[in-house]
Amino acid sequence: MTQKLVVIGNGMAGARTVEEILARHGDFSVTMFGDEPYGNYNRIMLSNLLAGVETEEGIFLNDLAWYRDNGITLNAGVKIERIDAAARIVHDSNGGATPYDKLIIATGSYSWTPPMKNVHNPKRGYHQGVFAFRTLDDTRGMIRYARDHERAVVIGGGLLGLEAARGLQNHVSHVTLLHAMGHLMERQLDPKAGQMLQASVEGKLGINVITNAMTSEILGKDKVTGVKLADGTVIECDVVVIAAGIRPNTEMVANSGLPVERGIVVDDQMRVQGHEDVYSVGECAQHRGSLYGLVAPLWDQAKVLADHITGTSGVAYTGSKLHTKLKVAGIDVASMGLIAPEHDEDEVIVYNEPKKGVYKQLIIRNDVLVGATLVGDNSKAASLIQHFDRGTALPEERSSLIFDIGGAVEESPEDMPDDAQVCNCNGVSKGAICGVVAGGCGTVSGVMDKTRAGKGCGTCKPLVQRIVEWANGGAAEEDPAASWYVPGVPMPKSELMASIRKYRLTSVSSVFAKLAPGGEDAKSKMGLASLLKMMWGADYVDERDARFINDRVHANIQRDGTFSVVPQMKGGVTTPAQLRKIAEVAEKYDVPMVKLTGGQRIDLLGVPKEKLPAMWADLDMPSGYAYAKSFRTVKTCVGSDFCRFGVGDSTALGIALEERYQGLEGPGKMKLAVSGCPRNCAESYVKDLGVVAIDGGRWEIYVGGAAGAHIRKGDLLTTVGSAEEVIRLTGRFLQYYRENANWLERTYAFVPRIGVDRIREIVVDDTDGIAAALDAAVEEAVQSYQDPWKERAEPATPGQFRTSLPLIVLPQVPVRS
């Protein structure tokens, strides 16, 4: 008979336990309560969210659909206030009473606030500007507040405090870390290692660290103005984050009469002492006297609980050996077991290189590793953790434990034992990965989805990939979706283009109707629009809804929903008359910011959508293409015109290129440059296509360079003898890229993927015999160019330039004077 399972706590342990039970086909109807108003998210990732390297979207583990699909009733934002174990009922904050046959308590911990004066505001809970670091709401609040403030103090120099300090640097200019103990991370590191870490944190990251710092008071009446230490020191700040430790959430459980000591007392089957049908897992559970504050042990507990509750007998959780391997604030740290020798016979091996910030210490007892501390270099952490976990005999040559003697060796999947842990965040072994591969899932992303290996901090992804490849007998299967041009149409680019031609699909909606199994897909529209326009030229049926807003209004949307206007200024050359006109328009329309762009153009920022047409008319200049996945600008240097070093007329060539290829659309932006000599003042080596004049009237053409989120020096495609040849080969290369690159694949990825030698064969040497076709195709595109700003007179669609902004403008963009 289906039993009623109730779970209190929808955090990492609670949700994971339910997953494990589902995987064992437990016959339960599941009801979950979580007092956070969300589905299940990866709490570990809050550090990354704060640091801005992860989005909120990226940290969700199970979305609402998962609960629905598995028949789980989720009560998010509902707190359990009392457990009536005698009647087997839980009472919630909405006044509801839910009966259960089995109950799991996974209430986790809360962030502990050390006693300090003035930390709480009687009206508001925490003083304004004071934050804990535990939940998504905490993190959101912290980011929102820190953004408008300057100086932050973090209280607590453990792992969490370090992460908080690192993340806050993203939002404020000055961060001080206060730690009550003598050295950082005193529970994982010995004093020496703690000091090395402190030196790195101060030197490399620029975070001020004060140890032996007892915070006694938060200063400020309405808002925080500083903190005061016990010795009287005052540190000015406007944001305070408390990361001084955690305490298990057990009050409600204790009040309900269940056994609570430091945590909820459980036995080896995770049963709450004295209660057959009540279990507890995670940070709130106390097992054999220990509480665990890391996820790996929780996964072990979840497995045992799930086995036991679904009827496997003889399973027991016997505790976890704690080890951590992390990047603390960007610095490698690993720690396991003892942090100091305990017996006279304990063998201690220390390696210390303070200049580089590298410190390694091993503690060995009876030939078995009982403790290790690594700072600044984690390359040997995985093998040390294995020795530590298993207690295997150590090599005679002790130094091989901390150094790769004879060069770095990558761990080879073949040599790893089956139970070697690959993913330390999610506790996935090599065996588990191989099992999934053997079960028929041969893609890296598929294996990651099924096992969650690599879905924590992500550092093990390369190893996961190698194991999948090895288990597959050499190569991982291609992930089919990874090769699709757009997510909504299951075809790679060449196949998609062939089908589009075969059925003569000239509009985005007709592609969806014919080729997309799921029908219309918003996230595929823009890629298809660009592709179709490239393929059909004048025959393309332009459906405006397929365009991104920038391409609908020919301007770049900004964070406050306004747009920017960038008039064309070929080669970065302008005239006094043009400048005067731009200045007049900027004044007339109260443009909040006038800025020179990295591509040598003038950006008029903060323009409301409805004003765009009138501004274009007043400017009466063509569009400068600062939006769209298209040919952007050609940056030029002074060149032989004025520069005493110039050997080629870079300005003239830049203007000629821009005149010819303006507005050309592609799978990604195309940014170009021309420099008049190898001094390279126009930065041509790092452009999608860059041209450099060299002595003797010749020009070098580089392709695949980048200086944005990726930095790459372009590859030399060829050297030619005239400006005409540069113009012709530029068009040919751009057309080849337009036809063959993946959606949003910039040339810095495209060129290395195809290989510059192969591209040279096609574009320069014409070994494939398609050069003439490429030239003709790009010529056709060039001929069909129309200045989009001409649309100002007659909008293409009703309300094309009507405002979409709220009456109250929401995120105010700062205006500088």
Next chain:
Amino acid sequence: MKTTSLVNLGPVTDIPLGEGRTYAVDGDMIAIFRLRDSSLRAVSAICPHKGGPLADGQIDNAVVVCPLHLFAWDLATGCSQSGQPPINVYPVREDDGHILLGD
């Protein structure tokens, strides 16, 4: 839903197929979308993430994608697909070529 009475927001042809436009109704800003199957959807005009103008977003028959950070919301339920707060949805229909907002 605040509006209990019906409001006529003008001809449906004011909104191109597959796009959205913002309307001010009783001091509220509401984005109305005209799906490619020509049915209408009405949701709050302001993205709860960072205030993006949702009517400038791209849609399909199920979701609207905010133009600022590309998070998606379900047009029928207002639920976020990415753990963001939900947006309001409002009853809306077409009558004799006009957009009628409200029950």
